[in-house]
Amino acid sequence: MRIGKLMTMVGVVCGAAGLAWANGDGQPTAGQAMFTANNVWMMVATLLVFIMNLGFAAVETGLTRAKNCVNILFKNTIIPSIGVLTFAWIGFGLMYPGEHWLAGQWLGFKGLGLSLPAGGATSAYQPGMTYWTDFLFQAMFAATSATIISGAVAERVKLAGFLIFSSIYVAFVYPLAGSWTWGGGWLGDRHFHDFAGSTLVHSVGGWGALAGVLVLGPRIGRYINGKIKPVMGHSLPLATLGVFMLWLGWFGFNGGSVLSADPGAVSRVLVTTNLSACVAMLASTAVSWAIQKKPDLTMILNGCLAGLVAITAGADCVSPGGSVAIGAVAGALVVVAVFGFDRLRLDDPVGALSVHLVNGIWGTLAVGLFGTVPEYTLGTQFLGVLSYGAFCFLSAWLIFRLIEMTLGIRVSADEELRGLDIGEHGQEAYGGFQIFSNQ
């Protein structure tokens, strides 16, 4: 009975959908079928980008200590929801202003909230997806960008301060910066090319992370008497799981950035994306093995992500050979950068700066070096990197400083030693297990 009822309902829904866009004889046209196929792929890609948030949560939890586990998970759970909500409220309008530019091509605003434009659910809106899919896909990107920062400031940032920072950053800074390129702004006009967001998503997050790390300072016990002391993550299985989850999600992140299911373009992007990640893992293994004498799993995990970040800007316009070159440099660069940031006493628990900032920059510049499109010059790519760096770093630094001066941005030393799980949440991640709480 129930199954019969369900079938009837499915039939009614399908019938209604069919009626809505069938031609005269009740059959969908080839164009409509194509649009449906495109839109389905874009929704799948959206879901893949969504699951990257779980990947970030797992990586960041795995690479930090058990006593801060609840806090990291809490941040990674709430950030996607803040990201999506603020993007629906204001971000989408800021990032894709259409014709509504307010100040040159620097700042535009289409309006608050979501409302379906005329023809928004048909191919008249975009050949590859509906207005709704467009919004959700872009909202997932915004959420991803905000999540990058949480790892870099982990184990010492106050929860309330961090939430305020993230809300402001993802609601205003991310979409405003994004509009310069993807929204048809001044950098897009100059042929600055960032296919899926090496700069617009990863570096934007990375610059925010750098500002946070600078304002917060290192964790207690990280740099003692001029020596660098490692603080070990508490679950490398969890970190590995997270990296695979991110890798999987990246197929949607880059593959979806084609903005349709164009068979040639999407499959090519998946190939370049994957080649870069694979080569970057080998390169980071080699460099880590050479420098540290033994291959360090966490470096290889960072290496995979570095390769993915770096190929993101040029996945649609480099050859397979070019993607291998980009990945090779990314894998080496990430390991060197981890050591470099430590030398500079910039304490980044999960390597977010090395992965997202350094390789976001590298990937963006690499478009000028390996891209097959002559308009994408190294000079413009460099201009883009500089503009985003200046704008994002300064605004992030300002927001962090303002929060520091009002609410306070860092937990007390006592709380930091005891762990943020008890201090911020009054909870433990591993109830009933005995953990070494002196770490």
Place this chain on the structure above:
Amino acid sequence: MKLIVAFVQPERLNSVKQALYEREIYKISVTNALGCGQQKGYHESYRGADIEVNLLKKVRLEIAVNESFVQPCVEAIIKGARTGNIGDGKIFIMELVECIRIRTGETGGDAIG
């Protein structure tokens, strides 16, 4: 020879170790311990319900020392562990009858040093 056993707050372990190192005391055993003293406990919450955690996490240090190191060792533990709050911990000192190093068969003060 004395055996010094101390219970301290887990988060103070690092500074205790540093204070011991400064006094050239390098040999130490550390175990996780649960215990209840004057501090009594603290509250956690789980899904809206309040939990009183009665047995607190502590670390237990065991240090075997020759007579001349007893005082420096006690000073170091106090220096590293003391915050002035309830729950800083306790130090117990007891006579040690014998000590044997397994690898060499040395006994007494030689085995400790």
